[in-house]
Amino acid sequence: MTVVEEPTSAPEIGRDRRRKEDQRLITGRTKWTDNIVLPGMLHMAMVRSPFAHATITNIDLTDAKAAPNVVAVYSGADLDESAGVLINAWPITPDQVTPAHPPIPTDRVTFAGEIVAVIVARTAAEARDAAELVDVDYDELPAAVDLKEAAADKVLAHPDLGTNKSALWVFDSAAAGTGSDVEDAIAKARTDGVVVEREFRQQRLIPAFMEPRSVVVDPSGEQLTMWTASQVPHIVRFALAATTGVPESKIRVIAPDVGGGFGGKLQVTPEEWIAWWVARQVHRPVKYTETRSESLMAAHHGRDQWQKLTLSAEKDGTVTGFKVELTADLGSYISLVGGGVPVLGAFMFNSIYKFPAYHFACQTVLTNKAWTDAYRGAGRPEATFGIERMMDELAVETGIEPMELRQKNWITHDEFPFTTVAGLEYDSGNYEAATEEAMANFGYDELRAEQKQRRESGDTVQLGIGISTFTEMCGLAPSRVLGSLDYGAGGWEHASVRMMATGTVEVITGATAHGQGHATAFSQIVSDRLGVPFEDVQVLAGDTAISSKGMDTYGSRSLVVGGEALVKAVDKVIEKAKPVAAHLLEASIDDISFKGGTFSVAGTDQGMTIQEIALATFAAHNLPDGMEPSLDADATFDPVNFNYPHGTHLCAMEVDTETGQVTMRKYTCVDDIGTVINPLIVEGQVHGGLAQGIAQALFEEAVHDEAGTLVSGSFVDYLVPTAADLINFDVSHRSTPALTNTLGTKGVGEAGTIASTPAVVNAVIDAVRHLGVADIQMPCTPERVWKAIQSAGAGGAEPTTADAMPHFDPAEGAEQ
């Protein structure tokens, strides 16, 4: 027994701890999947279709099979049932049209880049050399490339399905009982109010994580092991068991260190399924690592919607209705959660505004392009863009200052909890306070004054100010809600806390980090709660043999759901230790209290540390009768609601009206993400999120030519921003704690991306609105900005030139 000591160290929660993960990452000791070398391991290379849509009339593998050190070559025809299929875990309607998705097709390719054959050889180089010897005869078919044309069934992506229209998902506030009828609101506004009608393009993006995907399968041993650069090892294991005939208990999936995901590694992929099958054919370990070109082409893409938006309001700017009609591009297959991504945005178009009426309809459409799925924000950036652009448009139509217009319509801080017209209950927030702080930090009034001065003097460089006030729904997700949306799995998370005999702690989480710093943040949480030193907590994750249960990482859920599971497990450990403390301290359990890692007896200076209890439990020499000699505890937490971080983002853009060049002058944000565990990690997430949202506004687009070939197929053409393209961001935080979890956290991983895109685009348009520009389609390249100014009002909405080098045909004159 020891004398109780007052805890002297500051709490871990809120502390800017440097990360535990860094040591191996900064010294080149990181464990990437591509590093793995196993005895007898073979390498795979893929043969991919150059055509977006074609019948495979013949595949000649003879020369490839005869190439040096080639062990096997397979085409679609060789695959049997044990190869399985790639599943869609979220059919958004019961009648969703869903193409079957084998890992390698047998008779028809449906997107440029689809795998048609796989080479297995002793070295990676030999596999790639042999891949070039595979002779494939294709009969080209017309390809469904343009989304609008595909939605009209002009050319069928899958002729056997009879249509490209996959599912129509609708939410109507009148029908749902959460509000009134939007058509009534619009009709009324046409005579008595204001109706704003716009069409926006959410361009197709590529997640472009820096680590190319890689998979290794070892078929030897009691369990078959797959290492994969994935965000979702637990989901991969489940899907392998469900589709390939291998029992789940015989499958081990490991995500070692993973180099970024952003939703792009939330998938079950043909490459993984092929490796799984091939390893069981050749009875040796196999590895496949994609090239960047393969990654940009075949790893799932993000966004890709046309948005038809109708907003009704009274003349004084009070909003009365919002009607959203989306057309969303699925690609040629429906991926793991692909069809559902637009649906995640369905509840967010009304945002932080008190709309009385709301209608959302999304038609998902099949095309002959790579499949689409989650990309940072997954449906919510699309929604926030839609509403924040419309609020600026409404401001112009009514002549009301854009921030005042927003303020007039948003939920005030004393109205929480607030149930929205989309049926969600926002627990807490303070839009007014975040905005006041952001405007002060930004220098809003001074920048407006400068804008006015530049306009009056006709400066060639104009200044625009863009606003984005937003909330998002994250902490995916309450399982009952997922069930009601026909999502195929739950949204709980699992944690396990193990007290070692010698005083340190092992924490197992079902979350799977790929850069987010879970090991550090979770150590901080456990350290505070259990009263053990930060350094004594070891967080383990990513391996299904160690972390037996989990729903992995996406949707800004790891802290709000995973962290809550952790807290519950820790609390269970403390509850298990209490009777041991009482027994060993010879006190009544009612007199035992726990603080700072020590159990003490009320009214005395007697106590025992949790480490001492752990050792005593391990020895089990003197435990209460009937007690199991273990303090270890598990918890599985299913959230009761989503979480609703919010923020105010302000962007100042300079536009050179002579060249169309845009320069970011300033970017300020104040985000309320509830309780902050580690401010360094939080800031880092915001910086990275902002960069991706800004990149959608200004730089990135996945471009296909008329034949369906991805022409932005390398980093030369797909413009991921560099350090020289961005500035320092002015990032601040507020904390209105969440009411739906113990720590009060709300999630931050996607917030930066969700908020920033409309802030930037609104700023660019604001800079040149007075010249007659009404809209500029993203990305706001200098060419589009310049054209918009020249043709003032035309919208700069021409499609991106699909040729890297535009062709010059003397007969036709200028570039086509």
Added chain:
Amino acid sequence: MTKINLTVDGATVSDDVEPRMLLVQYLRESLGKTGTVIGCDTSNCGACTVHLNGRSVKSCNVLAVQADGAEVTTIEGLAQENGDLHQVQESFHQCHGLQCGFCTPGMIMQSVDLLNENPNPSEQEIRLGLEGNLCRCTGYQNIVKAVQHAASANASEGDAS
């Protein structure tokens, strides 16, 4: 096959390589130096950056045979033999200049080269100097901070000596 002899992270090595083998492939596959990674196939991303005879190069853009007779330093050779981290490594850690860590070896190697050439760079000079190294996680702000931190730490050390 061509025989090459070079020094990598202080150790002399000798191998037969195909002329087409890239230096980054030689490092990863022949020498097992997996600290240096491949992030693209068009030499845009810089994740493969190492030092060749004291200057940064993208090792995907150098053939292994071109490194014959040269001295190569990778991320794995940056720290002291006793384990003390290079100032730039320490600064990246202090300033949270990394998240997933995939771009980090190349980013650190390029930052070291940048500071060797320009010991007191402005924010703009840092951003331009790192233009050839892509990062998808950090948005670059803390990377720039890390380089400034290292520059400043080097300067104080210089003053102290």
